[in-house]
Amino acid sequence: MPFMLSGITISLIGVLVAGALPLVWRNLAGHRAAQAVLAIAAACGAFASIAFLAAGTGPSTVFAPASIPALRFEINGLSAVFLAIVNAVACLCAIFAFRYVEKYRQVYDMPSLDLGVALFIFGMQAVLLSTSVISFMLFWEMMSLSSFVLVMADRQAASRKAALLYFGMAQFGAAAILAGFFLISGGKPLADFAAIAGMAAALPPAKITLAFILFFLGFGSKAGLVPLHIWLPEAHPQAPSHVSALMSSAMLKIAVYGFLLATTSLLPPLASGFGLSVVIVGLVTAVFGIVHASVEHDIKRAIAWHSIENLGLIFAMLGISMFAARNGMPLLSEIGLAAALFHAINHAIFKSGLFLSTGVIMSQIHTRDIEEMGGMAKRMPYFTAAICALTLSGAALPPFGTFYDEWLFVQGLVGHLAGSGPIVLAVLLSTLAVVAFCGGLAVFAMTKLFALPCLGQPRSEEAAHMKEPPASMNGPILFFAAAGLLAGVFSARILRTIGFADLIHADTFLSVATPKGSVAPMAAFALMAAVILGLVAARRVLGQRRIRTYHTWDCGQPITPRMEYTATAFSAPIRFFFRSIVGIRKTVVVTQTGSGPLLVKREMTLTGRSFWLSRVYEPLALAMHKLGDNARRIQSGSIQLYLLFILIALGATLLIAV
Amino acid sequence: MNPFILTAIQAVTVLALAPFATGLVRWCKARLQGRKGASPLLPYVSYATLLKKEMVISPVASWVFHVAPFVVLASSVFATLALPLVASDGAFAGLGNFILIASTLSLGSVFLVLGGLDPGSAFGGMGSSRELTLAALVEPSVIAVFAAFSVVSGGSTVSQMLAAAGMGVLAHPGLFLTLIGFVFVLLAENARYPVDNPATHLELTMVHEAMVLEYSGPYLAMLEYASSLKLTLFSLLLANFVLPAPLASTGAGPAMALAAVLGAVAKVGVAAALLALLESSMAKMRFYRMQEYMTIAFLAAFGGLVLVLV
Numbered sequence: 001m002p003f004m005l006s007g008i009t010i011s012l013i014g015v016l017v018a019g020a021l022p023l024v025w026r027n028l029a030g031h032r033a034a035q036a037v038l039a040i041a042a043a044c045g046a047f048a049s050i051a052f053l054a055a056g057t058g059p060s061t062v063f064a065p066a067s068i069p070a071l072r073f074e075i076n077g078l079s080a081v082f083l084a085i086v087n088a089v090a091c092l093c094a095i096f097a098f099r100y101v102e103k104y105r106q107v108y109d110m111p112s113l114d115l116g117v118a119l120f121i122f123g124m125q126a127v128l129l130s131t132s133v134i135s136f137m138l139f140w141e142m143m144s145l146s147s148f149v150l151v152m153a154d155r156q157a158a159s160r161k162a163a164l165l166y167f168g169m170a171q172f173g174a175a176a177i178l179a180g181f182f183l184i185s186g187g188k189p190l191a192d193f194a195a196i197a198g199m200a201a202a203l204p205p206a207k208i209t210l211a212f213i214l215f216f217l218g219f220g221s222k223a224g225l226v227p228l229h230i231w232l233p234e235a236h237p238q239a240p241s242h243v244s245a246l247m248s249s250a251m252l253k254i255a256v257y258g259f260l261l262a263t264t265s266l267l268p269p270l271a272s273g274f275g276l277s278v279v280i281v282g283l284v285t286a287v288f289g290i291v292h293a294s295v296e297h298d299i300k301r302a303i304a305w306h307s308i309e310n311l312g313l314i315f316a317m318l319g320i321s322m323f324a325a326r327n328g329m330p331l332l333s334e335i336g337l338a339a340a341l342f343h344a345i346n347h348a349i350f351k352s353g354l355f356l357s358t359g360v361i362m363s364q365i366h367t368r369d370i371e372e373m374g375g376m377a378k379r380m381p382y383f384t385a386a387i388c389a390l391t392l393s394g395a396a397l398p399p400f401g402t403f404y405d406e407w408l409f410v411q412g413l414v415g416h417l418a419g420s421g422p423i424v425l426a427v428l429l430s431t432l433a434v435v436a437f438c439g440g441l442a443v444f445a446m447t448k449l450f451a452l453p454c455l456g457q458p459r460s461e462e463a464a465h466m467k468e469p470p471a472s473m474n475g476p477i478l479f480f481a482a483a484g485l486l487a488g489v490f491s492a493r494i495l496r497t498i499g500f501a502d503l504i505h506a507d508t509f510l511s512v513a514t515p516k517g518s519v520a521p522m523a524a525f526a527l528m529a530a531v532i533l534g535l536v537a538a539r540r541v542l543g544q545r546r547i548r549t550y551h552t553w554d555c556g557q558p559i560t561p562r563m564e565y566t567a568t569a570f571s572a573p574i575r576f577f578f579r580s581i582v583g584i585r586k587t588v589v590v591t592q593t594g595s596g597p598l599l600v601k602r603e604m605t606l607t608g609r610s611f612w613l614s615r616v617y618e619p620l621a622l623a624m625h626k627l628g629d630n631a632r633r634i635q636s637g638s639i640q641l642y643l644l645f646i647l648i649a650l651g652a653t654l655l656i657a658v
Numbered sequence: 659m660n661p662f663i664l665t666a667i668q669a670v671t672v673l674a675l676a677p678f679a680t681g682l683v684r685w686c687k688a689r690l691q692g693r694k695g696a697s698p699l700l701p702y703v704s705y706a707t708l709l710k711k712e713m714v715i716s717p718v719a720s721w722v723f724h725v726a727p728f729v730v731l732a733s734s735v736f737a738t739l740a741l742p743l744v745a746s747d748g749a750f751a752g753l754g755n756f757i758l759i760a761s762t763l764s765l766g767s768v769f770l771v772l773g774g775l776d777p778g779s780a781f782g783g784m785g786s787s788r789e790l791t792l793a794a795l796v797e798p799s800v801i802a803v804f805a806a807f808s809v810v811s812g813g814s815t816v817s818q819m820l821a822a823a824g825m826g827v828l829a830h831p832g833l834f835l836t837l838i839g840f841v842f843v844l845l846a847e848n849a850r851y852p853v854d855n856p857a858t859h860l861e862l863t864m865v866h867e868a869m870v871l872e873y874s875g876p877y878l879a880m881l882e883y884a885s886s887l888k889l890t891l892f893s894l895l896l897a898n899f900v901l902p903a904p905l906a907s908t909g910a911g912p913a914m915a916l917a918a919v920l921g922a923v924a925k926v927g928v929a930a931a932l933l934a935l936l937e938s939s940m941a942k943m944r945f946y947r948m949q950e951y952m953t954i955a956f957l958a959a960f961g962g963l964v965l966v967l968v
Contacts, residue, residue: 551716
């Protein structure tokens with residue numbers, strides 16, 4: 001037991017050391033040493049948290065300074081899952097950054113970037129271990145502010161703009177969370193969570209509702225739930241790729257952890273309406289996220305939109321879990337929670353891998369536009385094999401881990417359909433339909449994400465000269481790809497380790513079981529592998545083996561990359577079918593270029609206006625402006641009037657406070 | 659009978675029957691359209707010929723081009739082994755969970771799409787984009803169709819759905835709607851009318867054929883065979899949902915197994931004739947009207963699911 005806890009302490013100290021190192025040792029060697037220390041510390045933390053989970057012990061104190069009780073750090077079963085995610089992702093991102101940041105020495109200020117990353121990771125670790133309002137909020141802000149700085153690490157105008165938007169949303173979220181805590185604790189910042197839970201039990205329902213709304217707004221804005229998602233597709237792409245990986249895989253999960261903490265350990269059991277609202281918000285988020293991910297052709301934005309979809313799904317799973325608990329379906333409640341946690345793990349795996357891959361791609365071709373890519377599979381087979389596995393994992397296809405968490409959820413829903421009342425039935429059926437819809441589109445979005453950059457002819461000069469990245473950059477990506485596959489094959493073991501042993505049948509192949517239906521991931525993988533091997537063996541003995549190389553069929557004129565399907569063309573059907581959601585307008589400008597009426601030049605532009613931006617945020621901003629303008633009228637310049645205002649403000653304050 | 663023997667019987671029957679199914683649809687269509695038509699056994703000959711030919715592969719193609727035919731064929735073979743087509747409880751019936759099977763078949767579609775895009779031709783991209791759109795949009799209908807059977811039978815593997823007492827189309831009136839949904843799914847998944855024209859030679863209307871355009875020789879044989887196999891297993895599945903008999907099982911003897919094999923041949927024959935009739939009596943839909951088709955498919959499937967629940 002003590003060795004796990006000391007492992008976590010070592011990881012905390014190691015991360016801080018890794019942040020401080022480049023400050024005193026301001027050259028490349030300092031950066032490398034810092035990344036090595038960070039990788040080792042995070043690996044330590046990851047193994048310690050997994051060992052803690054495997055041992056299955058109850059909450060344990062990691063660190064308790066006698067003089068400051070509010071800074072007591074504690075690990076429990078839930079935070080250990082998230083701590084393992086944060087540390088594992090941090091470890092591999094550090095290995096990746098070892099060479100990656102070096103390529104951008106002119107762009108980033110290395111010591112401050114490394115310090116920012118270390119503080120960011122430390123903030124996330126510490127949030128998970130915090131046991132009091134003040135330390136939770138302190139480290140939450142540390143995480144938010146350091147990531148805010150990291151988003152604008154390249155000091156570009158676009159990054160600063162994205163970072164400011166992110167900052168605004170993050171502060172709004174943090175304020176909501178703090179208000180939620182204070183509402184329960186009666187304004188005591190030093191209260192620890194056990195005490196808060198006690199106070200919450202005695203609160204009137206109206207206050208519970210308000211606290212829930214505040215927590216949902218706060219954690220939802222961090223998780224990128226609609227309509228508070230607008231910062232995510234702006235901020236995640238602007239950050240350096242290993243930071244994007246950390247933000248998407250780890251930081252969004254901290255929001256899930258916070259939400260779980262608030263709803264399961266702090267607030268008393270919530271009525272089913274709360275669960276239902278979480279389901280609705282989650283599903284709306286998933287639909288918007290996946291439709292945008294399908295039509296986006298900026299590679300990092302597409303991945304960021306896909307994160308929005310995944311977080312929406314996680315929240316829908318959590319919502320179903322809350323809803324089911326109040327409607328007499330304890331097993332579905334457990335299935336929802338298990339699926340959400342397992343999806344969080346799987347999402348961390350494949351999303352880190354995908355963001356790191358974009359780092360490799362962008363470091364070579366210096367653009368995020370898929371229309372400039374192509375032909376990578378021919379030039380970098382190992383790297384693209386990894387991306388292929390990562391995107392298949394993102395598409396929730398077997399035998400990858402993501403498939404099994406979605407399987408668990410969908411099977412759980414289907415298994416609980418029969419015999420439920422009309423309202424429950426309506427909720428389960430609509431969830432089932434929307435989840436299946438998103439599942440289908442996720443296959444589209446992810447396949448597009450792999451196929452267009454990796455296959456075909458290179459669409460630009462830079463893309464034609466791409467080559468495999470160094471092993472320290474390829475390694476983490478290949479590791480994530482393999483981990484996604486192993487998470488599928490060993491999904492039963494993982495579910496058992498994170499505390500859902502009763503969803504596992506201890507038969508030969510360790511099936512994952514719901515009340516009506518089970519599946520044995522290892523057996524499925526074994527059969528699929530056996531069939532493929534059988535086909536390969538059959539091909540060895542059967543059929544002609546001679547190959548002639550001849551160019552792609554070209555209809556009689558040389559085929560060029562300009563004739564290939566572009567990413568925009570590829571997603572045209574989806575853009576057309578879901579034009580009401582995507583909000584993309586096509587404008588064609590026809591200009592006369594010659595004498596005849598047929599000699600014209602056509603230029604097509606697609607302009608995207610996000611529904612939420614144009615219908616919610618812009619009217620809101622305009623209204624604020626108008627309010628401001630109107631408020632100017634009372635600024636008459638007469639001192640008597642100002643004194644009157646001060647008096648009214650004072651009176652109002654006293655009235656509220658007393 | 660030993661479940662492994664049952665699975666072997668089923669695998670041999672279905673794998674052997676697959677080219678015949680494709681040939682039979684083509685022959686029936688030709689007869690219905692007043693042509694003489696090629697022998698239904700022609701696909702056996704053409705696949706064998708393709709196996710003997712050398713492959714022409716574009717220099718643009720990468721490892722994906724070589725992997726795709728194996729994954730595509732493997733996904734269909736996996737479904738052939740796990741689904742109750744001839745035998746109701748084969749050795750791998752436990753893996754016949756409907757979500758697993760549907761997703762494995764999607765894995766096959768994804769690799770078909772990747773193979774279509776890899777050589778960098780415009781036609782491949784066009785076919786791939788369309789195929790992937792269809793595969794994405796048909797997903798909710800697939801889940802709804804099988805969820806309805808799952809609710810009525812109380813099981814989650816397709817074998818359990820067929821084995822439940824009194825299954826078949828009359829088990830619940832709502833299942834009739836579900837079956838209509840399943841027919842929509844079958845046509846979309848197998849690139850048939852009105853979604854795709856399997857006999858087209860005009861690239862602009864192709865979906866499936868555009869993706870395999872760059873393939874030749876043994877790889878083309880594998881892909882064509884995989885699509886025949888998928889058509890066969892969907893036809894058998896539909897037939898078994900309507901009439902889950904005769905099926906071989908562990909409790910029954912060799913006579914039953916023989917009856918099941920003959921039954922499978924008959925089912926494929928009837929399904930092929932009906933498919934040919936359907937394809938001869940309607941036109942292909944415009945691709946940009948596919949959302950209407952998919953909406954109808956989903957409404958039918960979902961309506962069936964709602965009916966069996968209330």
